[in-house]
Amino acid sequence: MNVCDLIKKYDGKTVVDTVSFTIPKGKVLSLIGPNGAGKSTVMGMISRLIAKDSGVIRFEGKDIGKWKSRELAKKLAILTQHNNVQMKLTVRELVAFGRFPYSGSRLTKEDEKMIDQAISYMELEDFQDRFIDELSGGQRQRAYIAMVIAQDTEYVLLDEPTNNLDIYHASNMMRTVRKLCDELGKTVILVLHEINYAAFYSDYICAFVDGKIAKFGTVEEVVTKENLSEIYKVDFEIIEINNKPLSVYY
Amino acid sequence: MVKSKTYRGYGKIFFGLTALVLAASAAYLLVDSKMYNPRLFEFALKLRIPTLLVMMIAAFAIGGASIVFQSIINNRIVTPCLLGMNSMYSLVHTAVVFFVGSGSVIAVNTNLSFAIDLVIMGITATFIYGYLFQKTNHNVLYVLLIGTVLSSFFGSIQSTLVRVMDPNEYDTLLVSLVADFNNVNSGIILFSLLLLAALVFFLRKDLALLDVITLGKDQAINLGVDYDRTVRRLLLGVVLCIAVATAMVGPVSFLGLIIANIARQMLKTYRHIWLIAGAALVGMAAIIAGQLIMEHVFSFAVPISTFITIGGGIYFLYLLLFKKGEC
Amino acid sequence: MIRRIYGKSWFSTAILAGLLLVVSFVSLFVGVVDIDINTLLTDRNAREFEIFLLSRIPRLLAILCTGTGMSVAGLIMQQLCMNKFVSPTTGATISSAQFGILLSLIFMPNASMWGRTLFSFTMSICGTWIFVWFIQKIQFKDAVLVPLVGIMFGNVIGGVTNFLAYKFEVTQQLSSFLVGSFALVIKGNYELVYLAAPLVVLAFIYANHFNIVGMGKDFAGNLGVNYKLVLFLGLTIAAMITASVVTVVGAISYIGLLVPNIVAMFRGDKIRGTLVDTALFGALFVLVADMIARTVIMPYELPIELIIGIVGSILFIGLLLYKLKNGRKAIRLGRKERNCHG
Numbered sequence: 001m002n003v004c005d006l007i008k009k010y011d012g013k014t015v016v017d018t019v020s021f022t023i024p025k026g027k028v029l030s031l032i033g034p035n036g037a038g039k040s041t042v043m044g045m046i047s048r049l050i051a052k053d054s055g056v057i058r059f060e061g062k063d064i065g066k067w068k069s070r071e072l073a074k075k076l077a078i079l080t081q082h083n084n085v086q087m088k089l090t091v092r093e094l095v096a097f098g099r100f101p102y103s104g105s106r107l108t109k110e111d112e113k114m115i116d117q118a119i120s121y122m123e124l125e126d127f128q129d130r131f132i133d134e135l136s137g138g139q140r141q142r143a144y145i146a147m148v149i150a151q152d153t154e155y156v157l158l159d160e161p162t163n164n165l166d167i168y169h170a171s172n173m174m175r176t177v178r179k180l181c182d183e184l185g186k187t188v189i190l191v192l193h194e195i196n197y198a199a200f201y202s203d204y205i206c207a208f209v210d211g212k213i214a215k216f217g218t219v220e221e222v223v224t225k226e227n228l229s230e231i232y233k234v235d236f237e238i239i240e241i242n243n244k245p246l247s248v249y250y
Numbered sequence: 251m252v253k254s255k256t257y258r259g260y261g262k263i264f265f266g267l268t269a270l271v272l273a274a275s276a277a278y279l280l281v282d283s284k285m286y287n288p289r290l291f292e293f294a295l296k297l298r299i300p301t302l303l304v305m306m307i308a309a310f311a312i313g314g315a316s317i318v319f320q321s322i323i324n325n326r327i328v329t330p331c332l333l334g335m336n337s338m339y340s341l342v343h344t345a346v347v348f349f350v351g352s353g354s355v356i357a358v359n360t361n362l363s364f365a366i367d368l369v370i371m372g373i374t375a376t377f378i379y380g381y382l383f384q385k386t387n388h389n390v391l392y393v394l395l396i397g398t399v400l401s402s403f404f405g406s407i408q409s410t411l412v413r414v415m416d417p418n419e420y421d422t423l424l425v426s427l428v429a430d431f432n433n434v435n436s437g438i439i440l441f442s443l444l445l446l447a448a449l450v451f452f453l454r455k456d457l458a459l460l461d462v463i464t465l466g467k468d469q470a471i472n473l474g475v476d477y478d479r480t481v482r483r484l485l486l487g488v489v490l491c492i493a494v495a496t497a498m499v500g501p502v503s504f505l506g507l508i509i510a511n512i513a514r515q516m517l518k519t520y521r522h523i524w525l526i527a528g529a530a531l532v533g534m535a536a537i538i539a540g541q542l543i544m545e546h547v548f549s550f551a552v553p554i555s556t557f558i559t560i561g562g563g564i565y566f567l568y569l570l571l572f573k574k575g576e577c
Numbered sequence: 578m579i580r581r582i583y584g585k586s587w588f589s590t591a592i593l594a595g596l597l598l599v600v601s602f603v604s605l606f607v608g609v610v611d612i613d614i615n616t617l618l619t620d621r622n623a624r625e626f627e628i629f630l631l632s633r634i635p636r637l638l639a640i641l642c643t644g645t646g647m648s649v650a651g652l653i654m655q656q657l658c659m660n661k662f663v664s665p666t667t668g669a670t671i672s673s674a675q676f677g678i679l680l681s682l683i684f685m686p687n688a689s690m691w692g693r694t695l696f697s698f699t700m701s702i703c704g705t706w707i708f709v710w711f712i713q714k715i716q717f718k719d720a721v722l723v724p725l726v727g728i729m730f731g732n733v734i735g736g737v738t739n740f741l742a743y744k745f746e747v748t749q750q751l752s753s754f755l756v757g758s759f760a761l762v763i764k765g766n767y768e769l770v771y772l773a774a775p776l777v778v779l780a781f782i783y784a785n786h787f788n789i790v791g792m793g794k795d796f797a798g799n800l801g802v803n804y805k806l807v808l809f810l811g812l813t814i815a816a817m818i819t820a821s822v823v824t825v826v827g828a829i830s831y832i833g834l835l836v837p838n839i840v841a842m843f844r845g846d847k848i849r850g851t852l853v854d855t856a857l858f859g860a861l862f863v864l865v866a867d868m869i870a871r872t873v874i875m876p877y878e879l880p881i882e883l884i885i886g887i888v889g890s891i892l893f894i895g896l897l898l899y900k901l902k903n904g905r906k907a908i909r910l911g912r913k914e915r916n917c918h919g
Contacts, residue, residue, distance in 0.1 A: 073474030080468040101474040406886030417877035552743040563733035
């Protein structure tokens with residue numbers, strides 16, 4: 001999947017400015033940057049949730065706008081930050097929606113199997129008949145991830161998956177992200193605020209500043225003292241833990 | 251395993267509701283119908299069967315429209331009637347009569363004038379409400395408040411038109427223009443039935459997608475739904491349903507809110523087929539039983555809509571104030 | 578600097594007052610019977626002179642009192658509740674007053690205007706108190722919830738009123754109190770509306786107190802103002818003005834909501850400075866609406882409530898969208914973003 005000269009404006013203000021990059025297959029890519037740098041907007045555009053003003057997004061060689069929405073849903077899944085479902089829905093029913101692009105509302109045996117797998121992968125067996133509005137934030141997030149797994153796509157896009165989670169659930173979430181890539185072979189793209197989660201759990205990092213790509217590269221290339229100070233305009237120190245560059249700021 | 255149990259639960263609820271509707275209908279047709287005298291009986295039935303049909307159709311239209319609308323906007327306290335769609339229909343109807351004259355062919359032929367109303371209503375309502383949602387960015391409280399104001403806005407224009415048409419006999423003209431439960435419009439039963447059947451047929455795919463739309467716009471798109479198109483089609487369906495109901499029994503603002511929420515409460519499912527059927531049955535039971543009581547206990551003195559307004563208003567306040575989590 | 582601001586404020590007040598005078602004068606000569614000013618001055622026994630005295634002048638005075646009273650009532654309520662969307666319409670005051678009238682129709686069918694007023698005073702005061710007590714207790718997160726609750730509360734009261742009216746068969750008599758109209762205002766049956774005048778003066782005297790109470794309980798306590806007393810006094814004044822208007826001309830919505838908001842856009846929120854402008858502008862607004870109502874379908878006339886209902890709702894929706902767009906900047910609003918989390 002590659003992106004070329006992507007531009008998005010809101011009320012005349014350019015939020016995303018000629019952004020081009022290629023998403024490395026089978027890896028975890030994190031989009032980082034200060035607030036309002038345009039990371040979520042880019043994520044929205046590559047997942048067709050937000051219409052682009054100009055530029056090209058090519059997915060498997062075909063422009064994303066030319067894909068049938070239903071077909072694309074079998075290849076690419078996105079989970080946004082705001083998922084407030086008003087209706088009484090059990091965890092299992094939610095996960096079952098992941099099979100919608102394949103079978104519509106009528107589930108086949110195959111679908112049921114995929115749903116079971118997704119639920120057990122996220123260790124939600126005990127909750128599967130609970131209503132999602134009765135769950136804690138961490139459990140709910142896991143239920144949504146299970147749905148994305150059931151959707152069985154090659155690409156998974158997550159917009160701030162650790163938002164509103166405590167440290168325990170957030171790091172669990174990041175481990176799951178790693179597993180999605182390593183065990184299930186998915187390409188995962190994340191928007192993250194926590195630089196250290198990005199540094200520790202992803203393969204590539206793309207840093208945005210003011211709607212433009214400031215740095216793009218492997219974790220080691222991007223997470224350096226100079227780069228981070230430039231991006232965030234705050235002093236950073238880098239220390240190495242488990243061969244990963246982690247940052248300290250204050 | 252668990253699933254089948256829940257479905258059996260629905261079965262029971264639906265059986266109960268259907269029985270209730272049948273019992274209410276039978277009572278409505280038979281109570282005080284002078285069965286001992288075949289001719290009087292026949293006469294009573296002739297009057298009552300169309301009214302019964304009208305009430306059933308209206309209940310289905312209002313219940314279905316309310317459920318669909320709530321799911322589109324993802325909120326349980328918003329129904330199309332609360333946003334003034336029914337007063338808009340009354341206005342459209344009055345305006346048509348106003349501009350073509352009450353004696354013209356268009357106004358005299360109920361089916362023809364209804365068809366014209368529907369076309370105008372379909373276009374203007376989808377435009378106005380689509381604009382409203384877009385402008386308020388789906389902020390539910392603003393949608394509600396503006397809708398409430400729109401409702402009185404349409405009402406004021408309609409009253410003005412009626413008064414301009416006939417300043418002397420304001421009340422008589424108003425009665426002949428706008429239906430109510432004691433004065434149902436049974437001339438359009440066949441038309442309405444066909445229209446509703448056509449709506450269900452053409453929107454069957456969109457209705458199936460409603461289950462997914464419940465998850466919110468982003469999720470729906472993620473799962474491959476053509477969101478904007480589906481919502482547009484469904485909104486048009488809602489508008490037409492409300493037009494049918496209002497044309498038949500007049501404006502009843504809170505009915506949809508009550509029956510849709512009772513159905514959601516009873517069924518606790520996200521499956522819209524069940525929800526719509528449930529809301530329709532609840533609506534039928536409520537209206538028929540209500541009308542039965544009204545005719546025989548209060549002997550037509552108090553219109554049923556008064557009760558719906560009081561009960562619905564209190565219920566609305568309850569939802570607004572104490573069920574914030576679901577709003 | 579200060580002088581400049583004062584100079585400017587007097588300027589707008591003077592313009593409004595001048596405009597009001599001119600329009601008032603013109604309005605006296607709008608009607609089914611053409612009245613020539615010469616006849617008026619020369620022939621004191623002419624039929625025209627009688628019409629003038631019995632109908633035109635009372636009508637003008639009633640309009641002025643209504644416009645002034647309703648907008649001042651709205652201003653007071655908005656100040657006291659710290660919410661720009663509270664008004665006699667959106668605060669259940671009007672519907673409570675109608676409920677009071679209904680009670681008087683049921684229990685004292687032969688009551689005089691004054692008897693009716695007593696009922697309507699009591700009920701409107703109670704209704705407003707209950708509503709305000711309620712919204713203070715709940716403490717809404719979003720300012721828009723308040724008018725929504727108020728309108729629904731009013732709907733419920735209206736429903737009960739309707740039900741009882743049907744039950745006791747007084748719908749016909751009640752209907753004239755439901756839709757505001759100046760058509761029936763003639764000498765002898767409207768004088769009650771003058772009550773609005775002393776009440777507005779009272780409001781002016783206590784304006785600063787209302788302002789202080791509007792800043793909050795702690796703020797008022799700090800300045801040694803009795804919060805509860807002033808709050809209830811203010812609400813009572815607003816409710817009484819509304820009730821007297823409803824009893825004489827019937828319900829007139831939106832004025833109390835719109836006029837103070839429009840004036841505040843230009844003049845800010847200091848009540849002493851805006852009160853006079855609000856009163857003048859309110860009177861002008863109603864006067865113009867009444868002239869439209871009188872001329873659209875001559876020789877008949879439309880109830881003024883319909884004209885104000887149409888114009889008012891458009892303005893109100895415009896105001897809402899404006900506030901939604903400009904948020905806090907324009908006028909104090911609660912949280913702008915979505916109130917409901919799943």
